Amino acid sequence: MPHFHSYLPPLIFAFSFLWLPQAHAHKIKLFATAQSNLITGYAYYPGGGKISNTTIQVSGPEGLSLGETTTNDQGEFTYTATSRMVHTFTLNTTDGHFATYTISAEELSDTLPSPHSNSPDKTTLIEHTSPPATPLSISPQELEPLLEKTLNRHIRPLREQLENYQEQIRLHDILGGIGYIFGIMGLIFYWKKHK
Amino acid sequence: MHLADGILSTPMLLTGATLSVVGITIGLKKLQEERIPQVALLTSTFFVASLIHLPLGPASIHLVLNGLIGLLLGWATFPAILIALFLQMMLFGFGGLTVLGINTFNMAFPALLCFYLFGPLIAKPTQTQTTLFCTSFVAGALTILLSSFLLTFSLWASGQAYQQLTQLIFIAHLPLMVTEGLITGTIVTFLRQVRPELLSQLA
Numbered sequence: 001m002p003h004f005h006s007y008l009p010p011l012i013f014a015f016s017f018l019w020l021p022q023a024h025a026h027k028i029k030l031f032a033t034a035q036s037n038l039i040t041g042y043a044y045y046p047g048g049g050k051i052s053n054t055t056i057q058v059s060g061p062e063g064l065s066l067g068e069t070t071t072n073d074q075g076e077f078t079y080t081a082t083s084r085m086v087h088t089f090t091l092n093t094t095d096g097h098f099a100t101y102t103i104s105a106e107e108l109s110d111t112l113p114s115p116h117s118n119s120p121d122k123t124t125l126i127e128h129t130s131p132p133a134t135p136l137s138i139s140p141q142e143l144e145p146l147l148e149k150t151l152n153r154h155i156r157p158l159r160e161q162l163e164n165y166q167e168q169i170r171l172h173d174i175l176g177g178i179g180y181i182f183g184i185m186g187l188i189f190y191w192k193k194h195k
Numbered sequence: 196m197h198l199a200d201g202i203l204s205t206p207m208l209l210t211g212a213t214l215s216v217v218g219i220t221i222g223l224k225k226l227q228e229e230r231i232p233q234v235a236l237l238t239s240t241f242f243v244a245s246l247i248h249l250p251l252g253p254a255s256i257h258l259v260l261n262g263l264i265g266l267l268l269g270w271a272t273f274p275a276i277l278i279a280l281f282l283q284m285m286l287f288g289f290g291g292l293t294v295l296g297i298n299t300f301n302m303a304f305p306a307l308l309c310f311y312l313f314g315p316l317i318a319k320p321t322q323t324q325t326t327l328f329c330t331s332f333v334a335g336a337l338t339i340l341l342s343s344f345l346l347t348f349s350l351w352a353s354g355q356a357y358q359q360l361t362q363l364i365f366i367a368h369l370p371l372m373v374t375e376g377l378i379t380g381t382i383v384t385f386l387r388q389v390r391p392e393l394l395s396q397l398a
Binding site for chain 2: 092097173180182192
């Protein structure tokens with residue numbers, strides 16, 4: 001029988017390269033956007049795979065616990081904000097992975113009460129201004145959610161793309177890392193020589 | 196295999212860091228000048244291996260190859276893994292700064308154990324190809340098993356539920372044990388054919 005070991009290395013290497021573009025399970029990530037008072041998002045492994053049926057903790061400023069939400073089969077979750085403040089979503093999968101995502105107060109609808117002041121209600125402010133004389137005559141109160149919805153729909157894919165772009169491992173990072181390792185090797189050589 | 200920041204308790208982090216510092220000090224003291232290039236080569240191997248993903252099990256896992264590195268490097272595994280983990284953190288965002296110590300220990304210590312357990316066996320020139328393959332298979336697989344045990348232990352000692360952990364970590368690492376065993380076996384038998392002197396120095 002020929003040594004089967006002799007053709008195993010090329011085989012393994014061929015398979016390794018098939019696997020290279022796969023998911024990166026070194027970490028997990030959360031993504032969320034807010035539209036009016038509804039926060040929708042999902043939990044995922046960068047590069048592929050959604051994290052389904054897992055609990056996400058929701059907290060406000062200074063770690064104030066606001067409750068929790070659960071991801072569905074597609075890894076998506078929703079949370080209805082009741083107050084206009086920072087919302088931090090935390091996911092701890094208990095196997096050593098941890099992710100957070102923060103929705104700032106500005107992203108939430110300004111009709112929500114603010115946690116500190118007794119909400120300088122913007123709706124009342126708007127009511128004082130005279131409605132613009134458009135032929136369609138949409139009041140600002142009607143226009144705002146419409147605009148928000150449309151903008152959100154167009155901006156969300158962009159934000160997702162940005163997040164994904166950040167997660168990509170680029171060839172120059174890999175080569176740079178190997179370069180560093182050999183640089184450190186040189187340093188240790190130098191250090192040993194001068195001892 | 197890479198623990199993230201913000202999960203472990205402070206005593207656990209400090210213990211990991213202290214043990215790693217001890218390992219790295221011994222590793223650097225024992226490092227002979229002529230072996231430095233070999234250490235660098237295997238550090239790069241470890242650095243890149245974590246990018247190779249296996250779509251097996253519930254959460255996809257990646258190669259670690261610490262068994263192979265331990266077998267060939269002995270105590271130098273500690274500095275090698277520290278450097279590779281540090282660069283993985285800086286360049287790819289794996290793991291984190293506060294967990295660098297414990298992550299190094301979790302991956303390097305089992306590798307060192309396997310060096311002492313299997314190194315002398317692998318160094319024997321009388322071994323046949325098949326027994327050599329089997330010995331290094333066990334070394335590679337056992338290192339992953341011990342590493343995942345240390346991983347479980349560090350999470351458990353920081354207050355995570357044990358049963359859930361065992362399920363999540365051990366089962367997820369079973370396919371990895373087999374894969375790493377195969378790779379370690381293949382590379383060691385290959386090295387014996389092309390560079391037998393690398394293995395005979397392990398005795």
